Structure formats: structure tokens, C-alpha cells
Amino acid sequence: MALIVEKYGGTSVGDVERINHVADKVATSRESGNDMVVVVSAMSGETNRLLELAREINCEAPARELDVLLSTGEQVTIALLSMALHRRGFDARSYTGGQVHIRTDSVHGRARILDIEDARVRNDLANGRVVVVAGFQGVDEDRNITTLGRGGSDTTAVAMAAALNADECRIYTDVDGVYTADPRIVPEARRLDRITDEEMLELASLGSKILQTRSVEFAGKYRVPLRVLSSFEESPGTLITYEEPSMEQPMISGIAYNKDEAKLTIRGIPDEPGIAYRILGPISEAHVNVDMIVQNVGADGTTDLTFTVHRNDYEKSLDILKKTAVELKARDVGGDNNIAKISVVGVGMRSHAGIATTMFQALANEGINIQMISTSEIKISVVVEDKYLELGVRTLHKAFGLENSDES
């Protein structure tokens, strides 16, 4: 008998019909002999309805009170799902974050989980009950209600699974797993049966937003077997693992992309210590996140620095950079917001040479010019003109044979 934690997001519990559907799925898991803990989000639309009420009353509402307000969303869902399970003959008990004692720090709106008291849940499971837990919420030391921020229900599920040493944590979403590339761009893209947590993090942060990054980090820390699957289709989904790559591990797991970035370049600046800080400091102070940073040494004792920001921050960043250029007596400043970033991700990359060569050659064969390159241990990213995005992704998917890989 396995202990399974299942998590259903807002869309999966969006109305009475869908809550009944989730109850059916939980019932099936329970009837197959598993101990079941179910974590749910607020019904889709409910959080926005509550935020709108708050905004009408106080557009600068204190974070503590926003948490009291928003946490009602999941509380409604746990009660309704529990009722639906009772209707199917299961003894179910619902718990708020405070009741199951998900203790967090006191940072309202984006609290972090510190620990969970598991005694009560274990007692319910031992008595054959299905336990239904409100995601996204907890209480601080003084029992003030806190919330974990949007998407925090994933983290709740992983934390419950870690605290209970669950056999598997299943995150039900509106996609049926992690793919080798976006199927809208690459029709031959294949669902991965397995992926490592590091690859998942790279893929998630690169735009394949399926799981909240924090929940994957959390799962990795506690080695929680995490599975992403669809609440609407029958499919085994994708299992996130923490194993070292084996010899048979494919070199590349998938191709990610991001078309929300813009590129800025400052040229002819003094090549001296602290120069990167003097350029990027003012950008950061304006609360602009910088993604890729590339610096090359020039020939004449000067250097060039190029970085990317979110496309929405492009104009603002360009203005700041122009001021910095005057101060540093830079030669010139340039920018481009018609770019796209394409990345190949895979833990196998660590032990295999030649990935970069294959990547650059494949793109060159299609006449795609590479404007920037950035690498990490398990990822190579390139920036290209944005009109080449789809062609680039398809080309790389094929170049690494992702449509054929056979995974164990």
C-alpha cells in the first residue's frame, strides 16, 4: 500500500462538475489501495474575485489581511471536495493550512514553509480516511494566516509529501507531462517519461512553465518523487527523478525557448575591475531582472558587454544604459527587442563533448545567425533573431534525435 499525495490546481476544481471529476479520480486511487492525501487550490476565478473586492476597499491592503482573505479560496475547495468524497462513500477530512499546521515564516503573500506536523494526518490515514489539505497557505508562529504566493499549492503538495515520506507526489495540471519541445512548434515533440529535477528547473525557468520552480527545488531537497500529469487525460505523465544520469541517459532532454526578452549592448568601455557592476547596478536598482550576460575582451583595452532583460523592461533599461554610457565614456549603446532565446537542456551534456558543436552546426545549416551564447553545466542557450524561433527549435529537436529517443 503506497502513500500518494495528489495536487489539483484551480482549473481542475473550477466548478462543481470538475470537483466531482477530481473526487472520482481520488476515489479510483484510494480504491486501488493507496493512502491518499489531496492538496487543492482555490476554484479558478475565486482568487481574482477576492482580490477585486480587496482592491475596491483598499488598493494598498495590508499583506496580513490579504492572506486572511485569499486563504478562504482553498478553504471552500477542501470542504467541497471532502463532501464529494463522502458522497462516494469515503471518509474524508478537510484541513486548512493552519489546522494541519503548515508552519511558515511571517512573510505574508510569499511565505516559506518551515515545517509540518504530520501526526494528525498520519492518524487519519491510519483510520482509512482521505485527507484533503488546502494548498497555498499556512500559519506563522503566532498563528497568523500566511500564503505562499501564486502557485504555492505545488509547494504545499511537495512539502506534505516530504513530511509524510510519501511514495509519490502527483501534480495534476492542464498538460500531460513535460515534452521534448513545445508541441505547438514541434509536432513530433515527445512526452518524457522521466526527467531530472535539474533539467526540470532549466526547462521551467526557460519558459516551459509547468511547475512552480520553488516546488521543484523543494522536491529535490527532500528527494520527493514528483510526477506531472494531466487531470483531463489518462496518461502516466512525466516523473521527475534525482538520479545521476546513467550511461544510457540521453544527452539532451528537451529544447526550450523564450521570446519575451530583449538584448542591450554597451560597447567600448574600459576593461577594468568593477565595470560590470557599474553597468548592471543601475539596471538592478530599477528592479529590472537581467537574464543572460556576455562580456568579451576587446583589442584596444576596451570591452563590450551585452545582456538580456524582459521585453517589457526594454525601453526603461535602454534609457538607464544611455546615462551609464555617458558616465563611462562608452563608444556607443545598442539594443534589439526582436530576439528569441533557444536552449538545449540535458544532464547528459556533462559527460558528452560535442553538444555545442552539433547545436551551432545545425543552426548554421539553416542560415540562422547566433547573436549570443551562454552556457551552464546542463544547458546551452543561444540568442537568435526572433523570426527564426520556430525553425530553430524544430531544427535542434531533429538534430538531437529527440523524436526517436527511447527512454527506459
Next chain:
Amino acid sequence: MALIVEKYGGTSVGDVERINHVADKVATSRESGNDMVVVVSAMSGETNRLLELAREINCEAPARELDVLLSTGEQVTIALLSMALHRRGFDARSYTGGQVHIRTDSVHGRARILDIEDARVRNDLANGRVVVVAGFQGVDEDRNITTLGRGGSDTTAVAMAAALNADECRIYTDVDGVYTADPRIVPEARRLDRITDEEMLELASLGSKILQTRSVEFAGKYRVPLRVLSSFEESPGTLITYEEPSMEQPMISGIAYNKDEAKLTIRGIPDEPGIAYRILGPISEAHVNVDMIVQNVGADGTTDLTFTVHRNDYEKSLDILKKTAVELKARDVGGDNNIAKISVVGVGMRSHAGIATTMFQALANEGINIQMISTSEIKISVVVEDKYLELGVRTLHKAFGLENSDES
């Protein structure tokens, strides 16, 4: 500096505009130097919306889960009111029943308050904060969420006032106090400045439904100074006191009525011990509440018994009574659902003779026939044909000079 507990019901916090209005009223009380604790209900309509969701999912939803669901209603209101107070520059903190630790028994849906931990609230008040508490809810020993039943927010307010030894508990409603009679029937009816808790109980249970009976009992037990006043008009309302009546106490405080009852009579039954039980037992088993009961000794060793029930239970009760009549070999069974009950209430009645005489004579002068009479220490009730309701109430209001009384 006084400590005041104020309670606002669902209509008073029914939308954003009204919540802002309540915040203005609380702000005024606070600015006049009072320590403030505010108890609120769910926004009007919210409880029914939640019940409808539950009904769609499970029409026999377990009471524990209904409480988890319904308690979100007040939680939304406390957060919004707290935000509205912050907007006005007040440091406010909201608490659910569980957080302020209103400990109840485990009877979900109609739990009774056992005790309240006041340390946290006192600490907030000492720091100049306005404390906003969710009415209607608590937690049992195992921190399961409980609700006190409809109207339970009044009880929460009184219990908070008792626990904090508050100087006054103000219940804001849609009427501006307790009247000598229903102003819709008696235009000269006068708002009472003061009324005793016993009188309030008799008036409330007789149809002037302003406060939940339980909350008045609770207030009486702990001698909480309780004031009923309007959240829509400026008026001092009516203060409920626990003093013994003074010499100047008017004999009669008010005239109450109830036109929701029906009368049933069984005649010619054996006048022997246990007969009332054999007649009323089956009625009670059918979950019908009996109000007035009158039994007279007949001349021939038999007796008659008449009682009243809610008009909605008339047909059901009559069917049951007919079966009982066969078993008891009663002479006959009769009923009438065109009746009204009129009562005069007043603690002064205890020390004054002649109240009944004045009452019966006044009704006789108007040709109103009395069908039943029932008395308590501070109340005389009569049943009359329902077409005489308004005339009867006006006649008695005048007969006892209620339009002229001058209260201190």
C-alpha cells in the same frame, strides 16, 4: 476609556459600500477614545451561495465539512473590514474564531461556546489596535472548525464582551431598538430606552425577533450590558439591563404578537397521569415544536387539551393527533390555523395585580373573543382569531398607556 464590542450582521456588511460605512462607524467609536472589538457576520447572500454549492455536490454533506465551508463567509468579511479600517489610518487585525480561540463543543452546525482566550485580543487593544473577529464560528478541542448556527454572531459578540469584561456590547441590526409594539401595527409605538433581559427574551421568543435568544441568555448569565441599535440610523437604541425592577418601573414593557401559529385541540380524553405525554410525545417525535399548552379538567372524568404549533406544521400535526385520538378513544379532534397570539410582557407585572383584568377587559370592550390564555411570571398571552391581531395589539398598547410612558 471604555472597551466596546460592536457586532454588525450580514445586511450591515452586505457589499463594499456598507463595509465602508461600518468602518466609518467603528472609526468614530475608536476616535472617541474607546477600545474597539468588532464582530462581523458573512456578507448577506454569501452563506446561501456556499450552501447552494454544497447542496449541488452532496445534499447530505457532513456537518464538519459544512462548517469548514460556511466559516469562510465571515473570514472574507473580517479581512475586508480590517482593510477598510487600515485605509482610514487605523491599525486593525482580523481573527477567525479559531485564531482568537473561541473554543466550542464539537456539535457542528450548532456548537456552544465553552471559553475564549482573551490574551491575544487584550495585547492588541493595549497596542491601540482595532480587533476584528469572525462571528458565528469557533474551534473544538481538536481545532476542528465549528459554527454556532444561524444568528450565532450575536452570541460571539456577547461571549467576547463577557470574556473581555467589556463596558458595552452593541448589536447593530436593521431596527433601531426594541419597541413597545410593532410600529407597523401601532404607529404610536415607542422605542424603549431600557428593557430587562427577561422581558427581551419574552419579546424575542414571541416574534419581535431582534436578537438571537441564546445571545440574550448568554448576556444575562454574564451580566453583559447589551445594546440593540441600528447600523443605518443614528439612535441610542435600547439597552438590555439586568436590574431588579424599581418602583418606577412601568408594569408593561411591550406588546408582542405571533401570527405564525396554529391551534389543535383533542377533546374527551381520559383525565389520567401521562395523558399529556401520550398526546404530545408523537408530535415531538415528528420534530414539531409545541408552543402554548392548555389543559382543562372536564366534568365527566375526561379532559380537553389544546396546544399550538407553527402554522407550517399544522397539517402534519393534525394527522398525528387524529391517530392518537383513535388510540385514546377521544371524543373528537379539532384545529384552527386562523389564529394569532398576543402577549403583554413586563417584569413590573410581578408586583402589580390587575394586569390580566385590564387586558381581558380591554379586549372584551372591542368584542375580541379570547380562545386560549397562558401566563408566565412576566407575560400573559392570549390566542384570538387572526383577523383581530392588529386591533388587539393597538387596543392593549393603549390600555397600558405605552405611548405615554416616560422612562428614565
